Amino acid sequence: MDDEEIPLALALDDAPEAKRAEDEAQPERTTVPVTIVTGFLGSGKTTLVRHILTADHGYRIAVILNEFGEDVGIEASFVQSQEGLQRQHDGEWVELTNGCMCCAVKSDFLQALESLLDRPAGQSRRFDYILIETTGLANPGPIATALWTDAELESRVALDGVVTVVDAVNIDRQLHEPRPRGVINEAQVQVAYADIVVLNKLDLAEEEALVRAEADIRAINSGVTIVRTQRSVVDLGLILNRNGYSHKGDLVLPPIAEADDEVETGDAPSGALERSSHAGEATGRRRSTGVSCCSSRAHSFHARSSAASTIAAAAAAAVAACNAAAAAVAAGSSGPCSSADMSPAGSLVPPPSPLLAAAAAAPLTPTRGSAQAMASCADADHVHDNQVSTVSLRCDHPVDLERFKSWVDHLLWDRDSRADEIYRMKGLICVEGSDKKHMLQAVYELYEVVSGPEWQPGEARATRLVIIGRNLRPAAVKASWAEFVGVGQQQQQEEGGAAPA
Numbered sequence: 001m002d003d004e005e006i007p008l009a010l011a012l013d014d015a016p017e018a019k020r021a022e023d024e025a026q027p028e029r030t031t032v033p034v035t036i037v038t039g040f041l042g043s044g045k046t047t048l049v050r051h052i053l054t055a056d057h058g059y060r061i062a063v064i065l066n067e068f069g070e071d072v073g074i075e076a077s078f079v080q081s082q083e084g085l086q087r088q089h090d091g092e093w094v095e096l097t098n099g100c101m102c103c104a105v106k107s108d109f110l111q112a113l114e115s116l117l118d119r120p121a122g123q124s125r126r127f128d129y130i131l132i133e134t135t136g137l138a139n140p141g142p143i144a145t146a147l148w149t150d151a152e153l154e155s156r157v158a159l160d161g162v163v164t165v166v167d168a169v170n171i172d173r174q175l176h177e178p179r180p181r182g183v184i185n186e187a188q189v190q191v192a193y194a195d196i197v198v199l200n201k202l203d204l205a206e207e208e209a210l211v212r213a214e215a216d217i218r219a220i221n222s223g224v225t226i227v228r229t230q231r232s233v234v235d236l237g238l239i240l241n242r243n244g245y246s247h248k249g250d251l252v253l254p255p256i257a258e259a260d261d262e263v264e265t266g267d268a269p270s271g272a273l274e275r276s277s278h279a280g281e282a283t284g285r286r287r288s289t290g291v292s293c294c295s296s297r298a299h300s301f302h303a304r305s306s307a308a309s310t311i312a313a314a315a316a317a318a319v320a321a322c323n324a325a326a327a328a329v330a331a332g333s334s335g336p337c338s339s340a341d342m343s344p345a346g347s348l349v350p351p352p353s354p355l356l357a358a359a360a361a362a363p364l365t366p367t368r369g370s371a372q373a374m375a376s377c378a379d380a381d382h383v384h385d386n387q388v389s390t391v392s393l394r395c396d397h398p399v400d401l402e403r404f405k406s407w408v409d410h411l412l413w414d415r416d417s418r419a420d421e422i423y424r425m426k427g428l429i430c431v432e433g434s435d436k437k438h439m440l441q442a443v444y445e446l447y448e449v450v451s452g453p454e455w456q457p458g459e460a461r462a463t464r465l466v467i468i469g470r471n472l473r474p475a476a477v478k479a480s481w482a483e484f485v486g487v488g489q490q491q492q493q494e495e496g497g498a499a500p501a
């Protein structure tokens, strides 16, 4: 979006008459295709969605953004105002000049879909495509399954495809991150469900890493199309209107022969994905799996559609097959939580622009519990519970930008323990001496702070930050915030608690 033309806001009733007449002359489509955009935290999903929204594709696209926990409002409000958009007096929906619409919802995609479909006729131009952007820790399976099943019930929406955006720099550690037995590895499942993988951040990754990433992806989902991108700029013909789940078209799934809804949970240590040696062997097998949530959702839809359960089970089986093979190879050498399985931190290539700061390897600050119930996990180096959670911070007075950056440097780079890991930071920053909003974006050790539009009159000028990671400790994060930004503990408000994946 950086260099692209800024779309202007359009009042819902302001569609040009000629365009409106043209719209009304078009026959109604019986179903609206839905593409799910998924991918791990910070991979480039929003960047892809913005690329789609601003491209010249002729579709009128409705986007449903599912924001993670307490970051609701942070990214959406910044992104929308950054793009010259204005919220219409229509709930959270925003409409762009090309007819695309955007909505931020906290959790329930299907509810948002219903509200979209139930919009009063004539209030806006008709849309003919829906994009759903999941959170970075989401398992896209339940949404895909529900949409696919609904299509069988002659729903007004139909699953078109699942696009998984992969961060070429960080996918290695994401796929191989150790998990306690039975705990889902989100990155693996997101890859497993993909019809197409957008391998993003080419500018930050070396060729060797790209080739390795492709092998890892194919080890999970051997039939998937992989397209390399920078800033998620992809040929939209590859990702929209694939018609992959239509009864008339061929089902686009990892080519798994006999998957059904009886996928077992259990024995294989998820997160122990072997690299390329078993690429292709993931297909045609039925193994036990750590992806229990897929199979449980499949059960709930089995009564409505046996085919629907197959999609979930197929993805689960793909991951399971990889994990089982990896477990066999790794047997006796490293357990599910062995640090030997982890990718070395800090192996990123230097950033190409001053906006991105590269970090040396760095453990971090302390940790926090979470709502996500996970088993404890110990290895020789550390004992922790492997919980993913969110810490939200707020400060109601302007912060010094340089001090703020120093704090981020410290938080991301000067860690003295590897028990915890920050996956993602996002924040709106109210900078001392500036009338412009600033935004922090961090993905693992890389971060950028960019300035955006001016604060609007009456808008609360506050700094709001969201930190998502594994084993975060809020007290220590707050202490470091106080130390580096110079904000007294009494002035901080911790807005949110733990947010489950």
Ligand SMILES: Nc1nc2c(ncn2[C@@H]2O[C@H](COP(=O)(O)OP(=O)(O)OP(=O)(O)O)[C@@H](O)[C@H]2O)c(=O)[nH]1
Residues within 6 Å of the ligand: 039, 040, 041, 042, 043, 044, 045, 046, 047, 048, 135, 136, 200, 201, 202, 203, 204, 229, 230, 231, 232, 356, 424, 441, 442, 443, 448
């Ligand atoms: N250098 C570089 N940065 C990128 C690229 N694509 C995205 N980014 C940056 O990566 C950061 C995360 O991008 P987003 O699009 O917000 O990622 P996301 O997947 O939507 O993040 P979550 O919603 O938190 O999961 C932002 O700072 C982007 O500007 C790329 O190809 N190269």
